[in-house]
Amino acid sequence: MSHGFQVAPWELRWNSLDLDALERTESIFALSNGHVGMRGTLEEGEPRGLPGTYLNGFYEQHPLPYAEAGYGYPEDGQTVVNVTDGKIIRLLVQDEPLDMRYGRALEHHRVLDFRSGTLRRDTVWESPTGRRVRVRSERLVSFTQRAIAAIRFEVEPLDGGIQLVVQSDLLANEPVQSASRDPRVAATLDAPLVAEDAVAEDFHAALVHQTRKSQLRVAAAMDHELDTEDGLRCEIHAEDDLARLTAAVDVKSGSRLCLTKYVGYGWSARRSVPALRAQVDAALSGAMQTGWDGLLAEQRAYLDDFWATADVEIEGDDELQQAVRFALFHVLQAGARGESRAIPAKGLTGPGYDGHSFWDSETFVLPVLTYTVPESARDALRWRHSTLDKARDRADALGLAGAAFPWRSIDGAECSAYWPAGTAAFHVSADVSDAVVRYLAATDDTDFERDYATELLVQTARLWSSLGHHDLHGGFRIDGVTGPDEYSAVVDNNVYTNLMAQRNLREAASVCERQPGAAAGLGVEPSEIAAWREAADKMVVPYDEILGVHPQSERFTEHAVWDFENTPQENYPLLLNYPYFDLYRKQVVKQADLVMAMYTRGDAFTPEQKVRNVDYYEPLTVRDSSLSACVQAVLAAEVGYLDLAYDYFAEAALTDLHDLHANVRNGLHIASLAGAWTVAVAGFGGMRDHDRSLAFSPRLPTALKRLAFRLTYRDSRFAVEIDQAGAGYTLLDGPELTVRHHGEDVLLTKGNPEWRQIPAIDAREAPAQPKGRTPRRRTPKVSTPSS
Ligand code: BGC
Numbered sequence: 023m024s025h026g027f028q029v030a031p032w033e034l035r036w037n038s039l040d041l042d043a044l045e046r047t048e049s050i051f052a053l054s055n056g057h058v059g060m061r062g063t064l065e066e067g068e069p070r071g072l073p074g075t076y077l078n079g080f081y082e083q084h085p086l087p088y089a090e091a092g093y094g095y096p097e098d099g100q101t102v103v104n105v106t107d108g109k110i111i112r113l114l115v116q117d118e119p120l121d122m123r124y125g126r127a128l129e130h131h132r133v134l135d136f137r138s139g140t141l142r143r144d145t146v147w148e149s150p151t152g153r154r155v156r157v158r159s160e161r162l163v164s165f166t167q168r169a170i171a172a173i174r175f176e177v178e179p180l181d182g183g184i185q186l187v188v189q190s191d192l193l194a195n196e197p198v199q200s201a202s203r204d205p206r207v208a209a210t211l212d213a214p215l216v217a218e219d220a221v222a223e224d225f226h227a228a229l230v231h232q233t234r235k236s237q238l239r240v241a242a243a244m245d246h247e248l249d250t251e252d253g254l255r256c257e258i259h260a261e262d263d264l265a266r267l268t269a270a271v272d273v274k275s276g277s278r279l280c281l282t283k284y285v286g287y288g289w290s291a292r293r294s295v296p297a298l299r300a301q302v303d304a305a306l307s308g309a310m311q312t313g314w315d316g317l318l319a320e321q322r323a324y325l326d327d328f329w330a331t332a333d334v335e336i337e338g339d340d341e342l343q344q345a346v347r348f349a350l351f352h353v354l355q356a357g358a359r360g361e362s363r364a365i366p367a368k369g370l371t372g373p374g375y376d377g378h379s380f381w382d383s384e385t386f387v388l389p390v391l392t393y394t395v396p397e398s399a400r401d402a403l404r405w406r407h408s409t410l411d412k413a414r415d416r417a418d419a420l421g422l423a424g425a426a427f428p429w430r431s432i433d434g435a436e437c438s439a440y441w442p443a444g445t446a447a448f449h450v451s452a453d454v455s456d457a458v459v460r461y462l463a464a465t466d467d468t469d470f471e472r473d474y475a476t477e478l479l480v481q482t483a484r485l486w487s488s489l490g491h492h493d494l495h496g497g498f499r500i501d502g503v504t505g506p507d508e509y510s511a512v513v514d515n516n517v518y519t520n521l522m523a524q525r526n527l528r529e530a531a532s533v534c535e536r537q538p539g540a541a542a543g544l545g546v547e548p549s550e551i552a553a554w555r556e557a558a559d560k561m562v563v564p565y566d567e568i569l570g571v572h573p574q575s576e577r578f579t580e581h582a583v584w585d586f587e588n589t590p591q592e593n594y595p596l597l598l599n600y601p602y603f604d605l606y607r608k609q610v611v612k613q614a615d616l617v618m619a620m621y622t623r624g625d626a627f628t629p630e631q632k633v634r635n636v637d638y639y640e641p642l643t644v645r646d647s648s649l650s651a652c653v654q655a656v657l658a659a660e661v662g663y664l665d666l667a668y669d670y671f672a673e674a675a676l677t678d679l680h681d682l683h684a685n686v687r688n689g690l691h692i693a694s695l696a697g698a699w700t701v702a703v704a705g706f707g708g709m710r711d712h713d714r715s716l717a718f719s720p721r722l723p724t725a726l727k728r729l730a731f732r733l734t735y736r737d738s739r740f741a742v743e744i745d746q747a748g749a750g751y752t753l754l755d756g757p758e759l760t761v762r763h764h765g766e767d768v769l770l771t772k773g774n775p776e777w778r779q780i781p782a783i784d785a786r787e788a789p790a791q792p793k794g795r796t797p798r799r800r801t802p803k804v805s806t807p808s809s
Contacts, residue, residue, distance in 0.1 A: 025680050029341050029805035034134040034348055034679075039127045045071030045687030050678060051134050051141050052352075052371035052690070053163040056360035056398070058171055058287050059370020062132070062141055065111040065159050065175060066120050071687060073196050074104050076370040078363040080289045081377060081432040082214045083235040086439040094419055096439060100432040101209045102366070102377020106194040106229055106242035108285035111175050113157065114187035118149040120157065125149045129156075136351045137329065139165060139321040146180065154180040166320040167312070168359040169305035171285045174314055178278040186279050187270045192229050192242050194263040198373070204598065207688055208373035215240070217262035219295050227258055227265035228302060230295050240289040241298040245306050247314075249280040282314045328354055330732070331739055332394035334702045337728035341803035345675035346702060349695035350390070356692045357391050357398045364405050364432065365692070372689025378430035378437060381450045381506075384457035385622070386649065386693035389700065392457070392464050393733045399461050400470055406454050407474045409434025410481060413451075417485055420445070424484025427451045442511035442602070446504040448489060451482040452522035456622060459529045463714040466736055476533050476540035483530030483554050486523040490557060497562040505574060507615035508647070509596065509605040513575035515562045518619035521626050527558040563626070571638040572631065574616040583642070584610035586792040594795070595646035595683075610792075611643040613650035617657050621704070624660075625712040633661045633786075640789040648677050651797065652697025652705075659705040659721065663788035668723035669797040671701040703731055707742055708764075717762035718751075720744040721780055725802045735759060740770055748779045 026043060028035040036047055048071050051062025061074040081100040088095055113120040122130070122145075129146040145157045161173040177186055195213040215231035218239070222228075228243035246267055248254065253272030259265070271279050286302040286309065293301070309317060332350055336343040356369030364379035365387050383402060391399040406427065412434040413425035420426060428436035429444040438444025458475045461467070490500040500523060505516035531551045534541035565572055566579045573579040584605075593599040596610065605612075617639050620627050627635070636657050645651055655670035675698035677683060678690045703709050706729050708719030722729060722744055730743040738756030742749060751761060753770040760769050763778045770776060790796065 027679060029344055029803060031340070031343055032136050032347065034136075034344065035131055036133075037131045039122055039130045041069055041123065044069060046681055047132070048072060048074070049371045049686050049689050051132060052355075052369075053139075053141055053161065053171070054355040054370040055163050055165050055168050056356060056358045056365070056370070057168040057363070058163050059355075060109055060161075060163055060171060061372065062134075063109060064122065065109060065143070065173065066122075067110040067112060067191070067193075068121060069123050072198060072372065073107055074198075074372060075107050075109065076102050076377065077105055077240060077287055077289050078360050078366075078370060079432060080105060080238055080240060081236055082211050082233045084209060084211070086437075088439065092441075094445070095441070096436045098435070099209060099437045099439065100236070100376065100378070100435070101211055102373055102432065103211060103214050103233060104196060104198055104373065105215070105240050105287070105289075106192050106231065107196055108171060108192050108242055108244055108283075108287075109161070109173065110191040110193055111159075111173065111281065111283060112189040112191070113177060114189075115147075115149050115153055115155050116151075116185055118151065118153070120147060120155075122147070128154065134348075134351075136347050137322065137325055138318065139325050140318070153184065155184070155186075156180055162317060162321050164309070164317055164321060165324040165358055167305065167309055167317070168361075169286050169288055169302065170309040170317070171287075172309060172314060172317050173283045173285075175281045175283065176278050177273070179273050179275065182275045184273055185270065186273050187268065188279065188281055190244065190246060190267045190281065190283050192227060192244050192260075192265040192285075194229055194231055194242075204685070208376045215263070219299065220260035220262060220265060221299075222258040222260035222265055225256070225258065225267060226306070227260045227267065228299055229260060229263070229265055230299060238289055238291050239293065239295070239298055240287070241295075241302045243286045243299070243302040243306050245284045245310055247282040247310070249282075250277075284309045328395065331734055333732060334699060335728070335730040336702070336726060338726040339800075339802035340805040342672060342675055345679055346698050348679065349675055349698040352690055353387060353390050353692060353696050353699070354395065357387055357402060358395065360398070360405070361401050362405050362408060365402050366432075367692060368689030369692045372687070374685065374688030375430065376437070377432055379432065380430050381447070381453040382649065382693035384450075384453045386652075386696040386700070388457040389460060390696045392461050393703075393735065396461065396465050396734060399457070400465070400467065403454075403458055403461060403470075403478070404474060407478055410477065414481065417488075422485055423488035424486075425451065425481035426485055427454055427482075442606075443504055443508040446502065446512050447506075448485070448500075448503045449505060449516070449519040449522055451485050452519065452526045455479050455482045455526040455529060456522060459525070460711060463711065464735055471533065472537050472540050476537045477544060479526065479530040479533050480541065480544050480546055483527050486527055487553060487557060490523070492557075492560065493562075496560060498557040498560040499562045505615045506618050506649075507574060507611045507613055509610050509612040510575060510578065510615075511602070511606050513578070515564050516575040516615070517563055517572050518574070518615055518622075520561050520563055521619050521623040524558045524561040525623065527554040531555050531558075569638065571635050572616055572627075574611070574639075578609065581607060581609045584608040584792075586610075586795075589793070591794045594644060596644065597646060609642050611639060613645065613647035614639075614643065614653035614657075617643070618653050621653055621656050624710055629661075632657065636661050636663070637789045640791055642792065644792055644795050645673075645797075648674075648683055648691040648694040649697065651677070652694060652700050655701040656705040658788065659701075660708065660719070662783045662786060664706075664721060664723040665725075666788040666797070667701065667705050668725055669800045671698070671705065672800040673797045674698050674701055702729060703733070707731060707744065715760070715762070717765075718742060718749065719764050720749040721783065722746055725800065738770075744780075746780075748777055751776045751778075
């Protein structure tokens with residue numbers, strides 16, 4: 023057992039009834055397809071931590087309060103809404119409600135199954151008066167029918183015949199958590215949904231609501247199949263915020279009650295009440311026609327395909343094997359069927375960060391999707407493209423050209439009320455362009471290049487042209503921005519930002535040459551292309567000649583170093599315990615920034631610079647963001663600190679399963695989960711995708727015997743298998759392909775697996791981290807049959 027979860031390769035099993043862990047397990051057991059998300063609450067509705075059902079893109083708007091407002095501050099915030107809850111199925115055993123806080127749970131476990139894509143529960147409950155029932159449930163949020171969730175709920179009396187009453191609800195405006203001082207928690211919305219329509223007939227009911235300010239409309243509908251013998255009495259009714267099917271059944275000894283509940287969701291900013299109801303009813307009819315077994319079969323087939331192209335195998339640490347599959351499963355859930363919507367930092371697993379999407383999506387999640395489910399990466403980038411009008415308005419309001427993508431948003435409008443770590447984090451626009459470039463290189467999708475990529479690259483390049491300037495010394499500077507490290511803000515020439523902008527400018531220039539028609543449509547003249555190239559060539563990249571390292575931004579290395587010695591452990595994360603002004607003026611790094619640059623723009627650094635920079639930044643980086651460990655792991659692996667990389671691997675992969683940031687109740691850290699894949703593939707696999715080609719420099723930490731992963735590239739699928747001695751590359755299908763192994767070209771052809779030795783590396787001692795911030799030393803966890 024590990025943190026309550028049993029170690030197993032393809033599932034996550036929780037055996038206890040630890041009610042204090044409810045909120046945590048609700049996030050971890052959340053089901054989603056990127057469009058609909060449901061937290062893993064118990065069917066009976068109570069006890070519960072944070073009930074949550076979310077629809078991607080569905081939010082309420084609220085004014086952002088400022089003590090002192092300023093020009094350009096966003097006026098409105100957006101918060102994800104907990105929409106109508108369709109998960110609830112209450113049960114009355116004789117006349118006692120199933121409630122795990124009363125009576126006794128003789129058996130209880132829940133299993134998230136990564137291959138069936140379902141959450142199962144098996145409970146034997148003894149009521150306070152001694153009646154025993156077995157309750158089994160299984161639920162899914164369908165990957166194939168994106169508006170649909172379904173639950174199979176079975177009750178078996180264990181002490182002879184009994185009367186059971188089930189109540190299946192649709193419940194809107196559930197009260198949720200109270201306010202918190204932690205900026206990472208969502209704004210509280212009080213009853214955000216206004217009832218518009220409620221209907222109920224036979225086994226079917228629907229509720230339609232609208233948000234007050236954002237004026238978005240949501241319809242939720244449910245339908246049921248009830249499989250029982252005789253003695254059935256049913257009624258259904260619907261009122262504003264509640265629709266309920268009640269079924270009273272006499273269940274004979276040896277028999278059981280079996281209810282299948284289908285739930286459909288739809289939302290729209292434009293569609294009328296009847297149109298939206300028709301939409302969800304149609305989705306429900308489709309699902310019922312497929313039936314429960316059909317939905318299960320579709321779900322499994324979808325996931326079989328996913329694992330065949332995306333699985334990561336780890337030998338030597340069973341807990342990490344499980345954690346990486348858990349991570350991939352949730353990354354898929356966050357991104358699979360969002361289609362024209364964003365991928366929020368928490369996916370659809372909780373209300374944390376108000377449901378906003380950040381650079382997390384393009385920088386951490388999209389690389390995974392690009393090489394595993396490229397069409398989902400394309401859809402997420404299309405979402406960015408669909409928000410270009412807002413990004414252009416934002417740039418305009420800031421007196422800039424092109425498009426300034428928001429630091430955080432649901433619909434594309436800037437929602438960050440905090441300038442220094444919000445709008446000033448302009449790098450998000452380069453991150454979007456980087457994801458576009460990666461997607462194009464990995465897919466050769468020329469339609470996307472013409473119809474979406476050119477505009478995204480051009481408008482972001484225009485932003486950099488207007489944000490930077492040529493100085494008197496022949497350099498192109500970008501001043502007054504915030505890089506990934508939010509403990510430094512509004513700085514000059516942040517290396518990460520400048521190098522990412524440099525690539526953005528160059529890629530915009532080349533795409534315009536490849537797509538002259540699209541470029542002409544955007545008014546791009548040859549002189550503009552030349553100006554982008556010139557700015558890129560002259561981009562300032564500060565370097566500290568005395569220390570022989572890159573300051574993450576100008577003058578950073580001259581600042582006082584944070585007093586780590588006298589910073590107590592309980593004061594982390596520092597942002598909750600120290601004033602920002604002090605963080606800003608000291609050398610203390612929240613999350614990989616210069617080190618991040620050495621990953622995404624690794625082509626801009628020499629191997630010696632990478633070692634020196636890693637040695638310099640490790641002792642300053644406190645990892646107060648879950649986005650850091652994975653990036654530090656990648657660079658630690660590259661420079662040869664493989665065991666340190668392994669420790670960081672565990673930290674990234676177990677962030678949520680071990681609740682390392684003590685906030686998993688608000689939702690999972692999707693970027694960190696994606697980061698677990700990144701450590702496997704880019705860290706120990708050493709994959710880099712600079713220059714429109716794939717290069718690998720694999721090397722394993724001592725603890726791992728074998729690591730294998732699969733990737734999709736252009737029209738080919740191939741597998742990489744690494745052990746301590748060498749690496750194998752096998753083309754699984756598609757055209758032949760050349761990859762690099764430690765600098766050597768390897769041609770992959772069908773039926774000819776290639777094997778190459780891993781060159782030796784000199785052992786050097788890894789740098790230390792700030793006091794108390796050393797990652798936990800990882801000892802591999804291997805499952806035993808009894809664990
Ligand atoms: C990090 C950001 C990140 C955000 C959402 C913050 O703590 O500093 O880089 O985008 O969390 O995950």
